[in-house]
Amino acid sequence: MSRIGKLPVNLPKGVTVSVSDNNVVSVKGPLGELTQNIDKDLKIEVVDNQIVLTRPTESKSHKSLHGLYRALLANMVTGVSQGYKKELELVGVGYRAEAKGQLLEMSLGYSHDIIMQLPNEVKIETKTERRSNPVITITSIDKQLIGHVAAKIRSLRPPEPYKGKGIKFVGEQLRRKAGKSASV
Numbered sequence: 001m002s003r004i005g006k007l008p009v010n011l012p013k014g015v016t017v018s019v020s021d022n023n024v025v026s027v028k029g030p031l032g033e034l035t036q037n038i039d040k041d042l043k044i045e046v047v048d049n050q051i052v053l054t055r056p057t058e059s060k061s062h063k064s065l066h067g068l069y070r071a072l073l074a075n076m077v078t079g080v081s082q083g084y085k086k087e088l089e090l091v092g093v094g095y096r097a098e099a100k101g102q103l104l105e106m107s108l109g110y111s112h113d114i115i116m117q118l119p120n121e122v123k124i125e126t127k128t129e130r131r132s133n134p135v136i137t138i139t140s141i142d143k144q145l146i147g148h149v150a151a152k153i154r155s156l157r158p159p160e161p162y163k164g165k166g167i168k169f170v171g172e173q174l175r176r177k178a179g180k181s182a183s184v
Helices: 002-006 060-081 143-155
Strands: 016-019 024-029 032-037 043-047 050-054 084-091 096-100 103-107 114-117 123-127 135-140 166-169
Touching: 002 060, 016 043, 024 060, 032 060, 050 060, 060 143, 084 143, 096 123, 135 143, 143 166
Parallel strands: none
Antiparallel strands: 016 024, 024 032, 043 050, 084 135, 084 166, 096 103, 103 114, 123 135
């Protein structure tokens, strides 16, 4: 925990950081702006294009907060400079997805289609090609939000271990189980 907190966060070109009096850090970059409240015990400094966090004591709670907020700041810097992207694959006969602005309409084998309203900070694209599974691509600058949205979509039809049907992340390895074996 403390080893992560000691590492400075490098600021790429075009990213600016401002710290207010009540420990609210705002990071601006080419893709947008993110803000984060930092614990009042930690001290934040921007020195030589690097963000440095320092903790007041060596207590376990301060060490854990030190590592946590350093990781959150690093994720914010990466988000506003490069962005984040997650891809979900729909595996199953008749499964399809269609994006209509901020609405995601999915047919997942239930008796009805599922329509999901997405936050404005998230951009979504769907791609359906012949002879391949539909792919949902989610992009955002907020790592926590994109992970939450991807997990919510995946929870609508999690992959099952026998046939592998469901919504899975692209590249995810599923643990498959053997089905029933015939008695001899």
